[in-house]
Amino acid sequence: MTKQIAAIPGDGIGQEVLPAAIDVLEALDRDFEFVEGRAGNAVYEREGTPLPEETRELAREADATLFGAAGELAADIILPLRQDVESFANIRPARAYPGVDAVKPETDLVFVRENTQGVYAGFESDLTDDVATLTRLITEDASRKIAEYGFEYADEHDADRITVAHKANVMRKTDGLFVDTAAEVAEEMDVEYDEALIDALAMHLVLHPEDYDVIVTPNLAGDVLSDLAAGLVGGLGMLPSANVGDDNALFEPVHGSAPDIAGEGVANPSAMILSAAMMLEYFGYDEDGQRVRNAVETVLEDGPRTPDLGGDASTETFTDAVLEQL
Ligand SMILES: NC(=O)c1ccc[n+]([C@@H]2O[C@H](COP(=O)([O-])OP(=O)(O)OC[C@H]3O[C@@H](n4cnc5c(N)ncnc54)[C@H](O)[C@@H]3O)[C@@H](O)[C@H]2O)c1
Numbered sequence: 001m002t003k004q005i006a007a008i009p010g011d012g013i014g015q016e017v018l019p020a021a022i023d024v025l026e027a028l029d030r031d032f033e034f035v036e037g038r039a040g041n042a043v044y045e046r047e048g049t050p051l052p053e054e055t056r057e058l059a060r061e062a063d064a065t066l067f068g069a070a071g072e073l074a075a076d077i078i079l080p081l082r083q084d085v086e087s088f089a090n091i092r093p094a095r096a097y098p099g100v101d102a103v104k105p106e107t108d109l110v111f112v113r114e115n116t117q118g119v120y121a122g123f124e125s126d127l128t129d130d131v132a133t134l135t136r137l138i139t140e141d142a143s144r145k146i147a148e149y150g151f152e153y154a155d156e157h158d159a160d161r162i163t164v165a166h167k168a169n170v171m172r173k174t175d176g177l178f179v180d181t182a183a184e185v186a187e188e189m190d191v192e193y194d195e196a197l198i199d200a201l202a203m204h205l206v207l208h209p210e211d212y213d214v215i216v217t218p219n220l221a222g223d224v225l226s227d228l229a230a231g232l233v234g235g236l237g238m239l240p241s242a243n244v245g246d247d248n249a250l251f252e253p254v255h256g257s258a259p260d261i262a263g264e265g266v267a268n269p270s271a272m273i274l275s276a277a278m279m280l281e282y283f284g285y286d287e288d289g290q291r292v293r294n295a296v297e298t299v300l301e302d303g304p305r306t307p308d309l310g311g312d313a314s315t316e317t318f319t320d321a322v323l324e325q326l
């Protein structure tokens with residue numbers, strides 16, 4: 001059956017890496033219909049909104065969405081889209097590939113980031129001209145949902161270790177509820193896990209990423225720690241992600257619009273192509289997902305590589321090499 005995919009390139013290198021992923025998906029023996037959705041700075045200038053209702057509707061109705069990247073209006077684009085697909089979990093694998101000059105080649109871990117709450121629930125306001133406030137939201141329901149998802153994910157992927165990240169020593173009520181709920185869920189599911197304070201965890205991740213497997217984290221901590229992990233495995237061009245809900249999902253690289261290299265045709269499309277591989281697995285096309293992963297892995301090992309990885313290949317040359325492997 002045809003799967004309809006909302007394809008939203010967005011800004012900057014989103015316009016360069018999303019077509020690469022579509023080329024790869026089109027090389028597979030699958031029936032995908034790609035429908036392009038408008039979003040980004042240029043759309044804002046033309047239409048007065050960076051994310052037209054039509055694009056949101058497209059994401060809600062599609063079987064899945066592929067998103068490239070957004071620029072300075074990212075919070076007005078990607079956050080509503082993550083809501084539109086009703087995603088509660090943001091899965092961010094960080095893995096070092098052979099041949100890529102990684103700071104920590106032994107890194108192979110996955111962040112399971114809560115995708116709806118924390119400071120992103122967004123009760124921000126100006127109290128006075130010179131005082132601004134932000135209320136942070138954590139609920140037991142959302143904490144339960146992400147803990148259950150993270151523990152099940154760890155089980156399905158034979159993870160050796162599950163870590164629940166929090167800062168309940170300071171945010172006693174909010175992260176206290178997050179971590180206490182995770183403890184309850186672990187007991188009900190008979191799961192072994194450990195807890196880590198986010199600040200110390202950041203240091204341990206830099207020194208010994210090999211000690212970690214699945215890290216369940218509140219929203220903002222997952223955002224920051226996943227970029228940190230990108231730094232361990234060759235940069236932001238390497239980290240894919242899946243925003244998963246009960247009935248819909250959106251797949252996007254962890255990186256942004258990269259204005260410093262946008263338009264040069266040299267962006268590393270690995271993160272976007274690996275996000276497409278996560279979409280294939282979401283549809284149950286596991287063999288295709290693995291084929292795409294293997295093809296990317298081979299090209300990363302043998303070259304050609306893009307400049308962020310020390311090579312001089314263009315996005316197109318890299319993608320052609322992946323297509324050849326397929
Ligand atoms: N989900 C999103 O759309 C998203 C995520 C993060 C940042 N942003 C937005 O992106 C803009 C730029 O933010 P930033 O510079 O902090 O982060 P960024 O991820 O765009 O770039 C950070 C650095 O990583 C490099 N980089 C990122 N992706 C790369 C790739 N695929 N290939 C090669 N190099 C790559 C960039 O060149 C840059 O040096 C901001 O306006 C921010 O709001 C959007």
Ligand SMILES: CC(C)[C@H](C(=O)O)[C@@H](O)C(=O)O
Binds near residue numbers: 074079
């Ligand atoms: C741009 C921003 C809204 C987004 C986030 O905070 O989730 C980004 O940092 C990311 O990692 O995708």
